[in-house]
Structures are given as structure tokens and as C-alpha cells.
Amino acid sequence: MSVRYEPVLWWRAKWVYDAVLILAAGLYVYLYIRVAPAYSEFTRPVDIQILRMRATGTCAFLMLTAILCIGPLARLDARFLPLLYNRRHFGVLTFAMALAHAWFVLDWYFNYSSTPKLIGLFTANTSYGQVLGFPFEIFGVFALAVLFILAATSHDFWLSFLTPPVWKALHMLIYPAYASVVAHIAFGYLQDVENGAFAIVVVGCAATVLTLHLITGLREGAKDAQGAAADESGWVEVGAPGDIPENRAKIVTLAGGERVAVFRYDGKVSAVTNVCAHQNGPLGEGKIVAGCVTCPWHGHQFDPATGRAPAPFTDKIATYRVRLLGGIVFVHEQANAPGTAAEPIILTTSAAEGA
Amino acid sequence: MSSDSRRSTFLFSAISAMGLVLGFVVAAFAISSTQDDPGRTGFQGGVKLRGVILAAPYPHLMTPPSAKYPQGRAIPLASANGKRGVGGQAKRLNGQIVELRGFIVRRGDGEMMQVTRRIRRAKDQTPFAMTKPTRLGRWRLSGEICDGQCVLGIMKPGRGLAHKACANFCIAGGIPPMFVTEKPVEGSQFMLLGGPDGGPMPASMYDKVGPFITVEGRLERRGNLLFFFIDPAKAEVR
């Protein structure tokens, strides 16, 4: 298991990322509360307390929408990848914004009573049996709890402690949380407003998230469906070495759906699993840096020929056997155990050019 | 990475970052400036009133008829101290002449007094003539059950489904609930609610606070205020 908790390699401008996020969110809340209301002709201003709840609540929703768009965008266009590296900071910031929203609500709607705020939150409205008047706060509570769990376990310590599959499954809770936020808005604020502008924003956001995921899902599904068939002895055709860009990989989907990243580097060809040991990042979308396959997500590195992380790290990924036959690279569909060295293809100059 | 692809990655990231910030700026304006107008409400501080305090269905004060209020002015009462009513004091002093201090919140024809000090029994208990309640018969009305103080202006806005839990909280705390009708009925859009027995609104009606409902009940005018004694069995969310 990795002991590397600070793995960003390519993208050192973490703080720029955070600064942009804080700027966007801060500007949003400031403009929402202080500037924009001056442009609406209200007979009486909306209470500052209510402006605060609305500003932080809508901001958290927009942030969550943005977070969920980054994943599919990065799959559709690799240039979005840098946005993905630091997505966890984005998530933690969103949790903070949602928490502020919850705090402002508790401090206004559930304050000034002899009943404690948190008890009031769960007891003031119990109309669970009806659509109109449903205690929509509960949807918000669920989403906030999920955001809290995800923020609290966002550090790599938890990733290795829980193991990547468990961690990943846990973090998939973000989808039910998003659905819950949409329900929270739909059963709450949207029931009250006569002006439809925010309803349009909410529907637009949810539709964007859904469409982006559908497009990427369908694309990858289609790619996987045409999984390359192996011959009787289990060898799958990859293509000419020249088809693989230097220091990059060609991703091959096997009949079973697993993906293999076949890298060309330094006059050699090696194949490893496409799935990063860190957090299932797409290794085949990364490149060779300093002789190592470097994951595009957080920069974990692996020797392409052995599947092992360079010392002092100990992560391992599965490798695949490769061979060159008639100028065509083949990969064997049977994965080797993680960390098993596999003989790379040594390319002659002409083979490297795909001649 | 080649310097060319490094530059294009940088450019792309810079554009996405600018897009994000710009998107948030536009969204802030679009969402904030299209909020609904909370409407006109009024506030009058430093009010002193004298009249008979009555506890049912909810605490209210009945003042002697005057030029401005020929039938007398009936004004619902709540505590100025948070989401609390003045039910205890009203019960203790029920039917007696009291002096009140506080402030009045107002929206349209609806008003409520927030009592700031302990309610005191007036020294002078000389009774005054109060107009008899006028029975207006059974009505089926559409509108919203609100907690009186929020809807009249303590919160802006202070009604609707997003505010429902707060309204329940207030009503349970003893703040008089009011029915806000779609269109004025007998000249008023705001009426004090009560239960079929003339007491407070039954707790089963809490589920119907907030949404737009249709409800049947007995309508009565006492002083200048309408009282709507509703039948929980005849209430439905529309």
C-alpha cells in the first residue's frame, strides 16, 4: 500500500486551483447578498438572514454541479484533466458552503425558541406523508451528511485505510447526495418562488450532469462492447507499434471488458492494467514521465515493465505479456499478478516507425 | 511535456478557470435578482394599547370602539421575545382590562402586536361596551395557514413551504396562526384561526401549514377582525 500522501506531480499549481474556487464561490455569495438585490425593485428588502441562506445554498448546489461535470468532461476532452486532480479540494469547499447554508437556516428558522435548534429541525415539520409540505430539510440533511463523510475521508490516508474499491464505492455516494440536493430544492424553495428563473437554473444543472454522464457512459460502453477478441491462445491484437504515440498508451478493451494500457517508451512496448492502484484513475490516459507510467489523476507512478511503483513506494499494478509478430503488437488477455515483471518488446528502429 | 502542449494546457486551464468564475458571477446576478418580492410590510414601534385581553382561540386584545375602529379593534398578540406566544398570561388575565406595550407588525389589513413587556392588569377596570360578534356563517375558503408574526413582517418573506417548519415551530410555540386568503373575504385577507370548538387550531392542522389549501369553517367578526374556526376534517391541500 502506498505511503505517498502528497502525490501531485504534474500539477503543482494546487493553490491556484484553490484560489480560483474560493474566488468564484466568494464572489458569488458577495454579489448575491450585497450587489444583486439592489437591482431588483423590491418594496421591502429580503431579510439578510434569508439572503445568506439562499446565497450559500444555491452556491453549494452550483459547486456540486460543477464537481460532477468535471469527471465526464475530462473523459470527453483530456484537456479538462487538470481540473480533476484537485477535485477533492473542490468537494471540501462545497461541504463548507453547504454547512454555512445549514447554519444560517438553523440560526433563523429554528432559532428563538425554547426548543433546541437541532431538535426543532427534526420535529417542527413531520408531514412525511405528503408531497406539498414534505419536510424537505431531510433531503438537505442527507446530502450534508454525505458531503461531510466524503470531505472527512478525502485524505489519502483514508484511501489506503479503506482500500481503493471501498473508498471509491463510498465516494459514489455523491450521486445520491446530488439527487437529494435537487429534491431538497424542488420540494422546498422551488415550491415558493413565483419567478421561474431559479427553476430553470436547477433543471439546467441537473440535465447537464445527467447528459454528460450519459454521453460518456454510452461512449465507453460502445468502446467496451467492441472489445478485441483474442485468438485461441489468448493473444489480442493491439496494432503496429507506430500506432502508439511515444511515451503514451493505446488503450485496448478485452472481451471481458477490462482495459489494458499498452505503452510505447524508450524503444520498448509494455502493457499494464488501465486501472490505477491509487484510486482507479485511467493510467492509459497518463504518460511516461522519468521512465514511469504516471497516472493523470494524482501522479502515482509505476514501472511499465514490472508494474511496481519506484522505491520507496510499494504499490503494484497488474502487467500483461506482450509480443511482436509480423510487425504487430499483441497483448495476452490473461493479466499477470500485480507487480509481476513482463518482458517488454524491444523495438528495432523500423518496427518503432510501424513500418 | 513539450513546451507547446504545456502552453496549450495552461491556456485551456486558464480559460476554464475564467469560465468558472464568470459563470458564478452571472449565476449570482441571475438567481439573486430574480427572487420574489417579499411585499410591503409595516412596523410601528413604541405602541401602548389598552383593552380587554382574551385567550381564545389565541391571545388577542379588544380595544374600546373609537372613531377609527367603530366596532373596536381586535389585535392578535404574541411575545416579542422569539417564537413564543403570550397564552399563559392571556389565560391568567382572560376578560380583564390590561395595558400592553410593544410593537405592531402589519401587512395589508393584517396586524399583530408583539408584546415587549409583561402584560399588566390595568388599575381602572371600568368595563366598556364591546360590539357583539357577528356570525357570518359557514365558508369554504382557499388560502394558506401562516404563523401570524412571520407572514406579517417579522420575516421577509415569512410564508410558504420553504418556511413551513419555522411556521409550525412558531404556531406550536403559541404564536397565533392566521389564514391568508387568496382574495379578500368580507373585506379582509387575514383572519385569525381557531378550531371548531372555539379553542386553538387543532394540532392535526400542522400538516396543512404552508401549502395552498381549501378549508371549511365558521367565520365570525369580532371587533374589526375576522375569526375563522376551521374544521380539520374539511381541509385539503390543493
Ligand code: FES
Ligand atoms: S494517482 Fe490517483 S488514481 Fe492514479
